[in-house]
Amino acid sequence: MIDFSEWFHNILEEAEIIDSRYPIKGMNVWLPYGFQLRKHALEILRNILDRDHQETLFPLLIPEDQLEKESVHVKGFEDEVYWITHGGLTRLNKKLALRPTSETAMYPMFSLWIRSHTDLPLKIYQIVNTFRYETKHTRPLIRVREITTFKEAHTVHETMEEAEEQVQEAIRLYKEFFDTLSIPYIITKRPPWDKFPGSDYTIAFDTLLPDGKTLQIATVHNLGQTFSKTFDIKFETPTGEHEYAYQTCYGLSDRVIASIIAVHGDESGLRLPPEVAPYQIIIVPIIFKEEAEEVMKACERIKKRLEDAGFRVKLDDRDIRAGRKYYEWEMKGAPLRIEIGPRDLKKNMIVLARRDTKEKIEIKTENLEEEIDKILHDITNTLREEAWTKMQKNIRTATNLKEAKEIIKEKKGIISFPWCGDEECGKSIEEKIRVDILGITEAEKKSSCINCGKEAEYKAFLAKTY
Ligand code: PR8
Numbered sequence: 001m002i003d004f005s006e007w008f009h010n011i012l013e014e015a016e017i018i019d020s021r022y023p024i025k026g027m028n029v030w031l032p033y034g035f036q037l038r039k040h041a042l043e044i045l046r047n048i049l050d051r052d053h054q055e056t057l058f059p060l061l062i063p064e065d066q067l068e069k070e071s072v073h074v075k076g077f078e079d080e081v082y083w084i085t086h087g088g089l090t091r092l093n094k095k096l097a098l099r100p101t102s103e104t105a106m107y108p109m110f111s112l113w114i115r116s117h118t119d120l121p122l123k124i125y126q127i128v129n130t131f132r133y134e135t136k137h138t139r140p141l142i143r144v145r146e147i148t149t150f151k152e153a154h155t156v157h158e159t160m161e162e163a164e165e166q167v168q169e170a171i172r173l174y175k176e177f178f179d180t181l182s183i184p185y186i187i188t189k190r191p192p193w194d195k196f197p198g199s200d201y202t203i204a205f206d207t208l209l210p211d212g213k214t215l216q217i218a219t220v221h222n223l224g225q226t227f228s229k230t231f232d233i234k235f236e237t238p239t240g241e242h243e244y245a246y247q248t249c250y251g252l253s254d255r256v257i258a259s260i261i262a263v264h265g266d267e268s269g270l271r272l273p274p275e276v277a278p279y280q281i282i283i284v285p286i287i288f289k290e291e292a293e294e295v296m297k298a299c300e301r302i303k304k305r306l307e308d309a310g311f312r313v314k315l316d317d318r319d320i321r322a323g324r325k326y327y328e329w330e331m332k333g334a335p336l337r338i339e340i341g342p343r344d345l346k347k348n349m350i351v352l353a354r355r356d357t358k359e360k361i362e363i364k365t366e367n368l369e370e371e372i373d374k375i376l377h378d379i380t381n382t383l384r385e386e387a388w389t390k391m392q393k394n395i396r397t398a399t400n401l402k403e404a405k406e407i408i409k410e411k412k413g414i415i416s417f418p419w420c421g422d423e424e425c426g427k428s429i430e431e432k433i434r435v436d437i438l439g440i441t442e443a444e445k446k447s448s449c450i451n452c453g454k455e456a457e458y459k460a461f462l463a464k465t466y
Contacts, residue, residue, distance in 0.1 A: 004211035005139075008262060012140055015270050015332045017261070026138035026145025033332065036278035038149060038257055042127060044180050044275060045151060048173050053123040053153055058105045060128070061096040067104045070230045076197020077101070080132040098131040103198070103223075103249065106154055107231035114245060116236045117158055121166070125153035141258035142215065142466055152251040156233065163222055163246035167203060170220040170250040174205055178217070182273050182384035183207055183259050184391040185217065186414065188439030188461055191426050196249075200224040206438055206463070208391045209262045212412025214438065214463040217259055218252040263387050270333025271356055273383055274376040279314040281306055281372065282334045284325050286341030299340050302350070302368065309369040311376075330355060335379050336372065356382050395461075401450055404462070405433045414438070414463045418456035420449035429462065436465045 012018050017034030030038060046055070061084065068074045082098040085091060099105055106124075114122065130150040134143050153170070157163045171187060178185050185205040195202040199221035206214040227233070228244040235245055264271040274280045285299045299315050306313045314334075316325050322339070329337055337353040344350050350368070352361045356379045363371045394413035398404035404415050419426065419440065426437050429451045440458035447456045 002267070004209060004262070007210075007265070008258075009140070011261065011265060011269055011331075017257075018140055020140045024145070026134060026143070028140050028144065028146075028148075030148065033278055034257075037260070037272065037276055040276040040278070041181065041256055041260065042149070042151075045177055046127075048177055049125050049151075049153065053125045053155075056124045056126050057128070058099075058102055058109070058126060060099055062099055062102075062105045064095040064097065066108055067097045069104065070198050070227055072226070073103060073198035077132075079135065082131045082133055099128075100130055100132045101150070101251070102126070102128075102130070102152055103154070103227060104231075107227050107233060107247075110154075110156060111231050111233045114156060114233055114235050117238060120156055120158050120235060120245065121162065122156040123153070123166075124155075125151060127151045139466075141254045141261075144254060147253045149254045149257070150251065151253070152249060154249045155247065156228075157246045157248075158235065158237070158243075160224070160246050163224070163248050166248045167220050167222050167250075170248065171203060174218045174220070174250070174252070178205065178207075179384070180273075180275055181256070181260055182380055182387055183217070183256075183263055184384075184388040186391075186395070186438070186441075186461060188441055190219075190439045191437050192423060193427065194436070194439075196221040198223065198226050200226070204439060206414075206465075207259050207263060208394055208414060208463075209259075209466070210265075212394065212464065213466050214414060215255055215259060215262075215466045217255050218250070220250040221248060223247040223249060264383050265333075269331030271383065272333035272335060273380050274335045275380065277312070277333060277335050279312050279329075279334050280376060281311055281313045281336045281338060282325075282329045283313065283315045283338045283340065284322050284329075285315075285317060286322055286339055288342060291342040291345075294345065295340060295342055298345050302338065302340065302365070305368060306372065309373075311372065326353075335376060354379060356386075398450060399447065401429070401432060404435075404450060408433055408435055408462075408464065412464055414461055416459060416461055417450040418444050418447040419458050419460035420452055420454045421457040421460075422449075422452070422454075425449060425452045425454075433462075434464075435462045437462050438465070 016031045019029040022029050077100045080100055084096040128150055130147045134145055155166050185207050187205055190202040190204050201222050203220045204216050205218040207217050208214055225244045227247055233245045234242045236242055283299050283303055285295045287295050303313050303315045335355050339351045348365050349362050396407050397416045438461040440460045442459055444456050444459040449456045
C-alpha cells in the first residue's frame with residue numbers, strides 16, 4: 001500500500017465514512033454510509049454483550065469533586081479533561097467535566113445500588129461519546145477528541161477470583177467480536193507504566209495497521225478494590241459482614257471502525273466484511289435501450305428475493321455508466337456485486353463479482369439465495385485468513401537490541417522478545433529503540449533479557465504504536 005496515512009484520509013472522504021472538515025480539531029461528522037457501517041458493528045457488539053450485561057445510560061457531565069475523588073485515576077486523565085465552567089453567563093460553583101470515561105460518573109451510583117451480595121454480580125455497559133483533550137497528533141477514528149463510539153462495560157463482584165474470571169470472560173467476548181469482524185489481534189498484559197489509571201492491571205488487544213504500526217483496539221482492566229474503596233461500594237456477605245466489592249471495566253472505541261477500514265482495505269478502496277457492510281450486495285443493471293424494461297424488472301425481482309432472504313441489497317439504478325458504478329462500489333467496499341444484462345436473463349444466469357478477490361462467478365438464478373450465502377461466508381473467511389496471515393508474517397523474534405532496532409527500522413511490525421520484566425529496563429528499551437512495549441504474554445524462563453541480559457521472565461512484544 002502506498003502511503004497508509006494518505007490512503008486512510010482519502011478513503012474516509014471518498015467512501016463517505018466521515019467528514020473531517022468540522023471546525024474543531026479531533027471532532028468529525030459521521031456521514032450516512034459510515035454511520036450504517038458503525039451501526040452494524042454496534043449491532044454485533046450489542047448482541048454479544050446483551051447475553052449477560054444490561055445496557056444503561058449515564059449523564060455526560062461529572063462534578064469536579066466526584067471526578068477528582070480517585071487520585072491515581074484523576075492524575076492519569078487531568079491533562080485530557082474538558083471542563084464546563086459556565087451555565088449561560090453564570091459561573092458555576094462546581095466545575096463540570098465532560099466524561100473522559102465514566103468510572104467516576106457510575107461508581108457513586110453503584111454505591112447507592114449495591115447493598116447485599118444478592119445484588120452482585122452487576123454487569124452493565126453503555127455506548128456513548130466521551131471527550132479527551134488528546135495532545136498527540138489527532139487522526140480521524142484513530143485518535144479523536146470526541147470519541148463518538150465509546151463502549152464501556154463495568155462490572156462489580158464479590159471476590160477477586162470472580163473479577164479475574166470476568167476479565168477472562170471480557171477477553172472471550174472481545175475475541176468473538178473481532179473474529180466476527182475478521183480483525184486479527186494480539187493480546188498482552190500491558191506493562192505497569194501503561195495500565196489504565198487506577199487499575200490493578202490492563203489486558204489489551206492490538207492490531208497491526210498496514211504501515212507496520214500497531215493500534216490498541218480494546219482494553220480490559222481489573223480494577224481490584226481501588227474504586228470500591230474510594231466510592232464506598234460495599235456489600236453485605238451471606239454471613240453479615242460488610243466488604244468492599246471487586247470491579248472490572250473494559251472498553252473499545254471508534255478505532256474498531258478504523259481497523260475494519262485499515263486492515264481489510266486495498267488499493268481500490270474498502271473491502272468490508274459482509275457482517276458490517278451497509279449493503280452486502282449491489283445490483284447493477286446492464287441496460288441496452290430495447291431491453292431496458294425487462295432488465296430492470298429482473299433486477300427488482302432479484303432484489304426482492306435477496307431481501308426476503310435477509311440480505312442487505314441495493315439496486316443501483318442511477319443513470320450513469322455501469323463502469324462508474326463498479327468503481328464506486330468497489331471503492332466503498334460492497335462485498336458482492338451482481339451484474340444483470342439481457343444476455344444473462346435469457347440464460348437464467350447472473351454474474352457475481354467478489355470485492356475481496358475480484359473474481360467473477362456465473363451462477364444460475366435458481367438457487368441464488370444459497371449460493372450467495374455461501375459466497376458471503378467465504379468472503380468473511382478469506383478476509384479473516386488474509387488479515388491474520390499478514391499480521392503473523394509481521395511478528396518477528398529478536399534476541400538482541402541491535403536486531404530489534406534493525407527490524408523496526410526496516411520493516412516495523414511487531415517484535416517478540418525475551419524480557420526480564422523490570423520497569424527501568426523496559427523503559428530503557430522503549431527509549432533506546434523508540435518503540436512501545438505492548439506487554440507480556442506467557443512466562444519465558446530459558447533465555448536472557450534482550451536489554452539487560454538477566455534471566456528473562458516473560459515473552460514480551462514491542463512495536464511502533466499509534
Ligand atoms: C477505559 N474505562 O477508558 P481506555 N480516540 C479513539 N479511541 C480511543 C482514544 C481516542 N482518543 N482513547 C482511547 N481510545 C476504561 C474501559 C471504561 C472502559 C480507545 O479504557 O482508556 C482505545 O482503543 O483504555 C482504548 O482501548 C479504549 O478506547 C478504552 O479506553
